[in-house]
Structure formats: structure tokens, C-alpha cells
Amino acid sequence: xxxxxxxxxxxxxxxxxxxxxxxxxxxxxxxxxxxxxxxxxxxxxxxxxxxxxxxxxxxxxxxxxxxxxxxxxxxxxxxxxxxxxxxxxxxxxxxxxxxxxxxxxxxxxxxxxxxxxxxxxxxxxxxxxxxxxxxxxxxxxxxxxxxxxxxxxxxxxxxxxxxxxxxxxxxxxxxxxxxxxxxxxxxxxxxxxxxxxxxxxxxxxxxxxxxxxxxxxxxxxxxxxxxxxxxxxxxxxxxxxxxxxxxxxxxxxxxxxxxxxxxxxxxxxxxxxxxxxxxxxxxxxxxxxxxxxxxxxxxxxxxxxxx
Numbered sequence: 001x002x003x004x005x006x007x008x009x010x011x012x013x014x015x016x017x018x019x020x021x022x023x024x025x026x027x028x029x030x031x032x033x034x035x036x037x038x039x040x041x042x043x044x045x046x047x048x049x050x051x052x053x054x055x056x057x058x059x060x061x062x063x064x065x066x067x068x069x070x071x072x073x074x075x076x077x078x079x080x081x082x083x084x085x086x087x088x089x090x091x092x093x094x095x096x097x098x099x100x101x102x103x104x105x106x107x108x109x110x111x112x113x114x115x116x117x118x119x120x121x122x123x124x125x126x127x128x129x130x131x132x133x134x135x136x137x138x139x140x141x142x143x144x145x146x147x148x149x150x151x152x153x154x155x156x157x158x159x160x161x162x163x164x165x166x167x168x169x170x171x172x173x174x175x176x177x178x179x180x181x182x183x184x185x186x187x188x189x190x191x192x193x194x195x196x197x198x199x200x201x202x203x204x205x206x207x208x209x210x211x212x213x214x215x216x217x218x219x220x221x222x223x224x225x226x227x228x229x230x231x232x233x234x235x236x237x238x239x240x241x242x243x244x245x246x247x248x249x250x251x252x253x254x255x256x257x258x259x260x261x262x263x264x265x266x267x268x269x270x271x272x273x274x275x276x277x278x279x280x281x282x283x284x285x286x287x288x289x290x291x292x293x294x295x296x297x298x299x300x301x302x303x304x305x306x307x
Contacts, residue, residue: 003102004286005060009049012290023098023106030107031073036125037100038066039293039302057096064100065092068125078109086115090128090256101286103306113261116268123275126301131264133240133254134163141238141250142214146171149208154219156182159240161276163216164191169272175207201229217241276300
């Protein structure tokens with residue numbers, strides 16, 4: 001099969017598309033024929049060797065965790081899936097070896113759910129990691145409820161654009177910080193946009209005169225300090241950006257939870273959750289896709305498609 005691999009740590013320049021043996025499959029696993037795989041910033045970090053002290057890498061490594069595809073083979077000891085099923089998944093192993101930048105991947109049933117019927121392959125592939133992170137932040141960490149006012153920093157980003165939709169689906173009023181080029185997009189999601197820059201705290205205060213109930217930071221760079229300036233001392237705060245400037249901030253990390261992933265599918269199929277895709281690349285242009293990812297501010301998910 002074809003796959004994008006790296007034989008040593010580095011940037012996009014170490015990524016090559018080559019023929020590799022098909023991965024072997026246990027009786028309790030599932031073989032997925034990949035239709036699309038989304039890129040995430042973590043791909044670049046792992047590929048650069050930034051977490052080598054924590055995670056073993058067996059070269060050559062195929063990067064990627066997010067996948068959308070079709071079940072090609074279900075092991076005799078599996079239940080819940082059969083050949084031909086359209087699925088999405090967050091397929092991350094304890095060792096970096098087989099990822100989703102490939103024509104096939106082996107997954108465990110717990111890592112998969114059915115693909116949202118109303119999302120195309122690229123949109124579906126972009127949902128798992130950022131969706132699970134956003135859902136964990138909004139639902140579990142912040143416990144956002146109907147009637148509350150929520151502020152999301154980095155509201156148009158990968159995690160942010162899903163977090164604002166999840167919060168709105170739970171009945172909250174949502175304010176989102178973003179560059180002005182993304183304000184119309186945020187309005188289309190029912191979010192009140194706020195531009196970065198001087199006077200940000202005053203602009204947020206004007207939109208939330210009664211104060212904030214919860215704030216989620218997906219941007220970092222001191223964003224939570226703004227919340228303190230607004231004077232909402234008892235606001236619930238969470239961050240996915242390694243920031244803890246606000247007292248009691250809950251740090252949120254991506255994690256696999258099949259029930260949460262299924263909840264995201266249901267939100268998507270109910271028309272309450274959409275995935276913004278900036279650009280799709282064919283598998284053989286995986287290095288170019290990573291270069292665009294490394295630039296940042298792509299305006300949506302970057303996806304590899306597999307014919």
C-alpha cells in the first residue's frame with residue numbers, strides 16, 4: 001500500500017510517499033480502507049521528535065491519527081462493524097508506527113464510530129481529534145448549560161470552531177475572539193465575534209454585561225488574562241493551549257472516548273455541528289499539506305484524500 005512515512009525526525013522535508021507492506025491484523029481488530037485523513041499540529045510535534053522522551057517511534061513512521069474510511073475487513077472476534085461500513089476514528093497507539101497518512105490502517109472497534117451521513121469524507125476526517133477535545137472541554141470540563149454566556153478564545157480555529165458550536169447546541173450564548181477575516185464565519189454559526197487587540201476586555205464586557213459563566217482558551221498567548229480584566233472572578237475556565245493564567249483553570253487534552261465521538265456524530269447529523277475544511281491534498285502531496293499546516297492560520301482543517 002502507499003503511505004507517507006518518515007525515517008528520521010524532522011519537518012515536512014523528511015516525509016516521503018512510498019510503498020509499504022499492508023499492516024497485519026489481529027482477530028479483534030478492523031482493517032480500514034482510508035478515504036481521508038486529517039492533519040493536526042500534533043503530527044508536526046511528534047514528527048519533529050518533540051515527545052521522543054515520552055513516546056517510542058519505530059521507523060519508518062506513518063503519521064496521523066484522524067481517519068474517515070470504509071471497513072474492508074472485520075476480525076472474527078469483533079462486533080459492531082462489518083465490511084462496507086463507513087466509519088470515522090481517532091486511531092492513536094502507544095507506539096508511533098502505523099498512522100493514517102496511508103491507504104489502510106488497522107483499528108480497534110473502540111476507536112471507531114459510524115461516519116456522519118451528512119458530512120463528506122474530508123469533513124468527517126476532520127472531526128475526531130479536534131471534536132473530542134472541544135467536547136471534553138465544553139461538556140465535561142466546563143459543563144456549559146443552557147442560558148449561560150461562554151467566551152471562546154480562538155473561536156475560528158480547529159478546536160475553537162467546534163467548541164462554539166457545541167456550546168451553542170447546549171443552549172449557551174457564545175462570544176468568540178477571532179481575526180476580523182473570520183467574523184462573518186462566526187456569525188454564521190450564531191457566535192458574537194470579537195476582534196483581537198487593544199480594548200478587547202471592554203468589547204467583551206459590552207457583549208456580556210452580566211458577566212461570563214465560562215471561558216475556553218484555545219489560543220494561548222495570555223488570552224485568559226483578558227478574562228481576569230473583565231472582572232468575572234468566579235468564571236469557570238478551561239484551556240487546551242497549555243495556559244493557566246486564570247485561577248482554577250482546567251487543562252484539557254485530547255482523549256479517545258467512543259461515547260463522546262458518537263455524540264459528535266449525532267450533533268453533526270442534527271445539523272448542529274459542521275467541520276470547516278480549508279484545503280484537501282492528495283496523499284502524494286502529504287509534505288505540502290504539512291507545510292501549509294506549519295504556516296498556521298489556514299482557516300480550517302487540512303486533509304489528505306486517498307483514492
